[in-house]
Amino acid sequence: MSLEKDPATKSLTDVRSMDGRPSNSASQSTTRIQSAENVNPSGPPPPDAKRGFFFIMVLVSLCISLFLSALELTSVPVALPTITDQLHGTDFVWVTSAYALAATSLIPAMGGLAEIFGRKFSTLLSLALFAVGSAVCGAAHNMNMLIAGRAVQGAGGGGIQALSMIILSDLVSLKERGTYNGLLGLVWSVATAIGPLIGGAFAKSGNWRWLFYLNLPLTGVVAFIVVTCLKLKTPRSTFREKMGRIDWIGNIIITGSASSAVLGLTTGGVTHPWTSAQTLVPLIIGFVGMFCFAIYEFNIPKEPIMPFLLVSNRTSISGYMQTFLVPIVVLSVLFWEPTYYQACFDASPIRAGVLLLPVSASIGFFIIISGASVAITKIYRPQLWFGWITLIISAGVISTLKWDTPIPKAIGLPFLIAIGGGIVFPNALFPVLAPLPVSENAHALALFSFFRSFASVWCITIGSTILNNQLGKKLSPEILSNFPGGASGVFSSIPIIAMLPTEAQIQVKVAFAEATSVIWETMAGIAGLGFLISLIMKGLPLHTGVDDRWGVEEQEKAKQAALEAEKEAVVVSST
Incomplete structure (x- = not known):
C-alpha cells in the first residue's frame, strides 16, 4: 500500500518513494495546506502479519x-x-x-x-x-x-x-x-x-x-x-x-545555534554573570540562529x-x-x-x-x-x-x-x-x-x-x-x-x-x-x-496506521506472499 492512496495524507506532505525523492503531485499539493488538524492524518493500517x-x-x-x-x-x-x-x-x-x-x-x-x-x-x-x-x-x-x-x-x-x-x-x-x-x-x-x-x-x-x-x-x-x-x-x-x-546548511545552522544557546545557558549565572558578554553573546547568537534555522527550513530545502x-x-x-x-x-x-x-x-x-x-x-x-x-x-x-x-x-x-x-x-x-x-x-x-x-x-x-x-x-x-x-x-x-x-x-x-x-x-x-x-x-x-x-490543544483521533515506507521486512515478505497466493487463487478459480 502506498501513502499516495491516502488523499488526506497526500495533501499534507510530500509522498516519497524509498529512494527518497518526493513525487511531483505531492509536492504541488503541499501548497494547498490549510490546517493539519482539519484532515485525517492516519496512514495505511499496519500489516496483518503476526508480530514475531x-x-x-x-x-x-x-x-x-x-x-x-x-x-x-x-x-x-x-x-x-x-x-x-x-x-x-x-x-x-x-x-x-x-x-x-x-x-x-x-x-x-x-x-x-x-x-x-x-x-x-x-x-x-x-x-x-x-x-x-x-x-x-x-x-x-x-x-x-x-x-x-x-x-x-x-x-x-x-x-x-x-x-x-x-x-x-x-x-x-x-x-x-x-x-x-x-x-x-x-x-x-x-x-x-x-x-x-x-x-x-x-x-x-x-x-x-x-x-x-x-x-x-x-x-x-x-x-x-x-x-x-x-x-x-x-x-x-x-x-x-x-x-x-x-x-547540510540546515544541520550546520541548528548545530551551531543550539550549541551556542546551551553554552550561554550553562555559563550564565555560574561562571559568568547573566549580564556579561560571555553569557549574552552566545545566547543571542543561539536564539537568533534558531529563528533563522526555522525560516530557512520552512522555505528553502527540498x-x-x-x-x-x-x-x-x-x-x-x-x-x-x-x-x-x-x-x-x-x-x-x-x-x-x-x-x-x-x-x-x-x-x-x-x-x-x-x-x-x-x-x-x-x-x-x-x-x-x-x-x-x-x-x-x-x-x-x-x-x-x-x-x-x-x-x-x-x-x-x-x-x-x-x-x-x-x-x-x-x-x-x-x-x-x-x-x-x-x-x-x-x-x-x-x-x-x-x-x-x-x-x-x-x-x-x-x-x-x-x-x-x-x-x-x-x-x-x-x-x-x-x-x-x-x-x-x-x-x-x-x-x-x-x-x-x-x-x-x-x-x-x-x-x-x-x-x-x-x-x-x-x-x-x-x-x-x-x-x-x-x-x-x-x-x-x-x-x-x-x-x-x-488548554489550547484539540482532542484529535489517534492514528490507526503506520508509515509503510518502513517496517519489519518479515512482515513485508509475509504480505507479499499473501498477495501472490491470492493472485494464484484468482487464476485457479478463473480457469
Whole structure:
C-alpha cells in the first residue's frame, strides 16, 4: 500500500518513494495546506502479519536503550559531588550540560539521517558514539577529559533517544502507543529505581568510573540485536545520492545555534554573570540562529529536517511546548533532591539514592497507568490536564521542605512529582503526532526529542543559577571561604559539610534548604505555564496506521506472499 492512496495524507506532505525523492503531485499539493488538524492524518493500517521474533527483539533493544538512558539520568547526579571532588573540579554543571549540549545539537541531524540512510545505520552510529563517550568518561583523570567524554556520550545518547521513538513509531500505530509506552515505563521504573542506588554505591566505594563502564556491555548487546534483528526496510539509493539529500546548511545552522544557546545557558549565572558578554553573546547568537534555522527550513530545502508542517497547527505546537516544559520540572526532582538530602541530612550518595526511591521507583508505574488509560479511552487531554495540575501542587508542597524537616515528610512530598510526571512526560507525545501524517513521524519525533533534551539544559541552568545565587546571598564570606570557588564550590564540597563546626553546618544546611525551596517555587510557576499551554490543544483521533515506507521486512515478505497466493487463487478459480 502506498501513502499516495491516502488523499488526506497526500495533501499534507510530500509522498516519497524509498529512494527518497518526493513525487511531483505531492509536492504541488503541499501548497494547498490549510490546517493539519482539519484532515485525517492516519496512514495505511499496519500489516496483518503476526508480530514475531524480530519485532520482539527490536522491542527488547528499545527497552535496553531506555534502560541506559534512565540509568544515566538518575545515577550520575547522585555521584556528581563525589566525582567532582575526586577530580578536583568546580565546574560540576558542565558534567551534565556537556551531555545535554551534544545531544540537543545533534538530535535534528539524527532524525534526518534516519530518513536518508535508514534506521539501522543511524542507530549503530549513535550506539558507537555513546560507547566511545562512556569509555572516555570512565577513563577520565581530570574534569576536562570527563566533560569531553560526556559530550561524545551525549551525541550518541541523543541519537539513541530519538531513534528509539522513531523505530517504535515505524512498528506501532499511535492508537496502540499507550500500551507500549506502559511497557517502556516499566523499564524506566526499574532503571530509575536502581540508578540512584548504583550511583550512590559506586560513589561511596570510590568506583564511580563503573557508572560509565557499565554502559559498554549493554551498548554492545543493543548493537548486536540491531545488527541481527532490526529488519526494517532501507532506502534504496547510492551513498552519493544519500549524501546529496542531506540538508547540510540546515544541520550546520541548528548545530551551531543550539550549541551556542546551551553554552550561554550553562555559563550564565555560574561562571559568568547573566549580564556579561560571555553569557549574552552566545545566547543571542543561539536564539537568533534558531529563528533563522526555522525560516530557512520552512522555505528553502527540498528535504528539510524540520518541515513547516510540524508546527502548522496549534495542537502540535501545544504538544511541543509541553514536551519542553515537563522535563524541567520532573528532572529537577531527580537532580536537586539528592543534593538536598546530602547537604541537609548528611546523607551519603547511596543513602540519598535510597531516600529518592519513592520517586524514582514509582514514576514508571504512573507511566504504565497513564499509557494504559490512553490506549483504552483513545483520548489524551484529560490525562495531561490532571498531570499538570498535580505537578503544580507537587512543586508547591516540595517548596515547604526545610533543613530540619522530618525525613518521612522529606521523602514523601517529592513522591507527588512521580504522579504528575508519570502522566505528562510520556503523553505529551500524543498532541504532537495526532494532527500530523504518519509520513512525518521521523521529523516530528526528532524535534520532540530536541525539545526534551534542550529542556534538560534549562533544568540544570535554572536550578544551578538559583542555587548559586541563593547560597551566595545567604552564606557569610567567612563560611564561603571554607569552599574553593565560593558559592559555586559549595556543591562540589557537600561531602565536607559534616566536618564544619556545628554553627557553620547549620548555616550551610539552612541556605541549601532555602535555595532548593526557591527552585521548587520556580518549578511551580513553570508547571502552571505548562497547564495553560495544554488548554489550547484539540482532542484529535489517534492514528490507526503506520508509515509503510518502513517496517519489519518479515512482515513485508509475509504480505507479499499473501498477495501472490491470492493472485494464484484468482487464476485457479478463473480457469
